[in-house]
Amino acid sequence: MMRLPKFEYRAARSVEEALDWLGAFAPAVDKDPEARAMLMAGGTDVLPNMKHKLFTPKVVIGLRGVASLRGISYDPERGLRIGAGVRLSEVAASPVIRERYPALALAAESVSTPQLRQMGTIGGNLCLDTRCNYYNQSEFWRRAREFCLKKGSDTCRVAPNGTGCYAVSSCDTAPALIAFGATARVAARDGAREVPVAALYDDDGIHPVRLREGEVLTDITLPPLAGDWRSTYEKYRVRGSFDFPIASVAAAARFEGDVCAEARLTLQGVATSPLPLPEAEALLTGQRWTPDLIEAAAEVALRASHPMDNTSGTIALRKRVIRAYTRQALAGLAGNVGAGAA
Ligand SMILES: Cc1cc2nc3c(=O)[nH]c(=O)nc-3n(C[C@H](O)[C@H](O)[C@H](O)COP(=O)(O)OP(=O)(O)OC[C@H]3O[C@@H](n4cnc5c(N)ncnc54)[C@H](O)[C@@H]3O)c2cc1C
Ligand code: SF4
Known part of the structure; x- marks a missing residue:
């Protein structure tokens, strides 16, 4: 049986309290990295990783009691606001999200199991650690293999001659939020800042989320979508x-009649960060989506994906799935389901 290491749990009642506690532990981290305090929302990633001794915080700051992190609201002028502490089950069931931002509802609904979606939050999902077959293992397993x-250690087991870590970005809601042009609001002791969700991620498997030490993600805002917007999320x-996703596609597009006026495509599970596809978006914009055009965009997606051999499924399979799921997603949005062969 894997046990949690010893830690102190502090239940924050406000974002300010969480920020103060994070700040109080920051100086200690310079002397002892194990002394860091870590935020926990639903705990569905933090706690298993602590059992695996991947995270060893001295203090865990719980966010479940912070009322300001809850709630979903929609305003036709300002768009959709989702508190970082909103559970994935609430995101998936929200009528306004299902109606206006279906790719996000599908992505949230596809995360793990009903029990974990009832605990896991959208903020925790966006800040999820990357995954790798050589990393997400017990300490016993990792010690046996080095x-x-x-x-x-100083060597990557997947690419020993490489210069970094290629662990896989695995959070399902990020690609959907990026496809909708969502923005994250982040609080710190010296004020708050807004950052596009697309800019939250670094191409670095060790530090995948660009939050500074001591910051708390508080809200996610999606712009209001006027006109004939359609969206979907296809997960393999x-x-x-x-x-977890090992090859998935979020697609959103606005149509004027049968011509696409705006297109957004983001891949997940095939790199260290979610992968927006500006080349495919440009190809699809201003066009009627014929089967040939959809095929061309699916080829762009296949070329852009660069999975490594560090999760389930072979590299070749995951690339082929990216092409097939991009084709399927676009054909579905165009009302042209079944275009082309897999
Ligand atoms: C069996 C299993 C299957 C899973 N399958 C999937 C899957 O298919 N897809 C998927 O995407 N995920 C999956 N997960 C991972 C996880 O359950 C979800 O990603 C979940 O949304 C994480 O949310 P949480 O609130 O539990 O995060 P936590 O575990 O509480 O936190 C995750 C990370 O986010 C940070 N964090 C949390 N809230 C904030 C905040 N407000 N500000 C700043 N940092 C914050 C934490 O410090 C931590 O680094 C799975 C997990 C398990 C155990
Ligand atoms: S990609 Fe390499 S460094 Fe990164 S977790 Fe996997 S084995 Fe470790």
């Missing part, structure tokens, strides 16, 4: 009942 660059995973 540790890797991301935890305790090994176990259909629950699993």
Whole structure:
């Protein structure tokens, strides 16, 4: 049985309290990295990773009691606001999200299991750690094979001659939020800042989320979508009942008649960060989506994806799935389901 290491739990009642506690521990981290305090929302990633001794915080700051992080609201002028502490089950069931931002509802609904969606939050999902077959293992397993660059060694087990960590970006809601042009609001002790969700991620498997030490993600805002917007999320995973994405596609597009006026495509599970596809978006914009055009965009997606051999599924399979799911997603949006062969 894997046990949690010893830690102190502090339940924050406000964002300010969480920020104060994060700040109080920051100086200690210079002397002892294990002394860091870590935020926990639903705990569905933090706690398993602590059991695996991947995270060893001295203090865990719980956000579940912070009322200002809850709530979903929609305003036709300002768009949709989702508190970082909103559970994935609430995102998936929200009538306004299902009606106006269906790709986000589909993405939230596809995360793990009903129990975990009832605990896991959208903020925790956006800040999810990257994953790798050599990293997401018990300490016993990792010690037997030698540790890797991301935890305790100077060598990556996947690309020993590489210069970084290629662990896989695996959070389902990020690609959908990026496709909608969402913005994250982040609080710090010296004020708050807004950052596009697309800019939250770095191409770095060790530090995948660009939050500074001591910051708390508070809200996500999606712009109001006027006109004929359509969107979807297609996810490939090994176990259909629950699993992390290993090749998925979020697509959103606005149509004027049968011509696409704006197109957004973002891949997930095939790189260290979500991958927006500006080349495919440009190809699709201003056009009627014929099967040939959809095929051309699916080829762009295949070329842009660069999965590594560090999660389930082979590299070739995941690339082929990206092409097939991009084709399927676009054909669905164009009302042209079934275009082309897999
Ligand atoms: C069996 C299993 C299957 C899973 N399958 C999937 C899947 O298919 N797809 C998927 O996307 N995920 C999956 N997950 C991972 C996880 O359940 C979800 O990503 C969930 O949304 C994480 O949210 P949480 O609130 O539990 O995050 P936590 O575990 O509480 O936190 C995750 C990270 O976010 C940080 N954090 C949390 N809230 C904030 C905040 N407000 N500001 C700043 N940082 C914050 C934490 O410090 C931590 O680094 C799975 C997990 C398990 C155990
Ligand atoms: S990609 Fe390499 S460094 Fe990163 S977690 Fe996997 S084995 Fe470790």
